[in-house]
Amino acid sequence: MNIDSMTATAEQLVAPGKGILAADESTPTMAKRLAAVGVTSTESVRRGYREILFSTPGLGEHISGVILFDETMRQQASDGTPLPELLRQQGVIPGIKVDGGTKLLAGFPDEVVTEGLDGLRSRLEEYASLGARFAKWRAVIRIKDGVPSATCLEANAHALARYAALAQEAGLTPIVEPEVLMDGAHDLDECASVTLAALRAVYDQLARHRVVLEATLLKPNMVLPGQDHPSPVSDDEIAQRTVAVARQAVPAAVPGLVFLSGGQSDEQATSRLSALNRLAPQPWELSFSFGRALQAPVLRAWAGDDANAAAAHAALQHRARLNGAARRGAYRPEMEDERDG
Template structure:
């Protein structure tokens, strides 16, 4: 990892843009953008269209390092180019924005109230390619729907086990055990999750650094001690289904927590907007999320 990028991610003002919709979530992202499934006939065409959408976002003057610290990419986006430059290099060199890569392969079926990650069989190869593409860190997502202590322990153990492989490859992992915002026992799940996270963080070596991506907690500042842990570079929040307005409002109540929003960032963007309208909508989103993050 680059020392200046690490320093910026740890101390800089701003948020992380999540542009990492994958196979399962891409049709929804395109539909929200105004492109129906009738516009493409196969996966390749679908990914071409979503790369065009991401390119439009990234190249917009509103997508500015004054407000945005990093951006999370999907694997196909990492291997694609913007203006003949690989996406991560374009972000880092042209925009001054730190590139991350989503490495998980999606979620397994729900079991005991949680969804673990599917096996990442080619993780070593992905990490080698990520290093070659100048990626700073990675992201991987699990989901917690019920306050089941044993199952939540499994989620955190899986996350940290893979995180250690990512650290060994020289990258900074974003650990994302999302607590479903619609869970009936969300607050209890958060209590169990925090204890498990603290336990595993305390077992890391001094030079093993991670980031955490968590649902905005029910109780304000509930994760504050995690933001102060010496092994944690940053704690970021997902919008989790909240509207941007609601997510920003909840985020403002949490000191040390910054946004890593996906749908809440792009909810007002449409394929048929003029460049001026698109840039203005993105600028409004970026600035409001930035203000909530600082």
């Protein structure tokens, strides 16, 4: 275990003006994303699409790291270069999703727990040998009547902590992701309350499992009303509530928060990240770990045709640049229509 190296990785991932591209969609999820643009998912199609992403010129200017799926970690570019090496050539740090997805929590039919701890130690060692420098594990918390239960919060926090301890043992910087979903009609107050409870449970368990916080990152949800909530909320209010919750639960030792974009549009995620960074300086870097909010325009531009590679690269460059601006609190909506060069 080299804590200094893992801490340096955490700090590099949240370097000013940069954030993480989440390209760790499972095979079924990737099939849905491809189907949305009229493309049938095959191993070669998935490999080709991710090569498009990772070969984008100047990717490392605003993208510090990429989270890979197991399949992608083992694939090669068309010239034979391993995809993790393609990222390193861009100055981008390769990472790996290591959880096994969610399953129903026994005795709690409306709640889920993330699986994947069995055999994790050896898998982490293998991923390190393949070039990964950080890892990610996602827990899923739902809001509805009587949910989440204390049992669900504890079970998921315990799994996140066990994963994080094993990741550090293998020399990988762990990203812990307790995601409170946007599904439902709950208001901002309820999301804030549940997010606070989830984060407190996570940091209690991380302490119990002796995880070194300086060598970790947190991937949280922003505090948002549910998708079905009728009243709009401003980006500034979302930013203020998100930071207020984090300040009550996230220790200052954590180098950075890399917010997820789940349920938000590309523009919403970027605008809200910018609002977060317009607030007074916080104990941690406020960065991003976006999947759909970076990739959706790229998929539409590519649409399964490698002849569209330049357009796909331009789409990713554009969104990465906008999120780099949001890291400085400098994003403006009119920048959506500005293109490089």
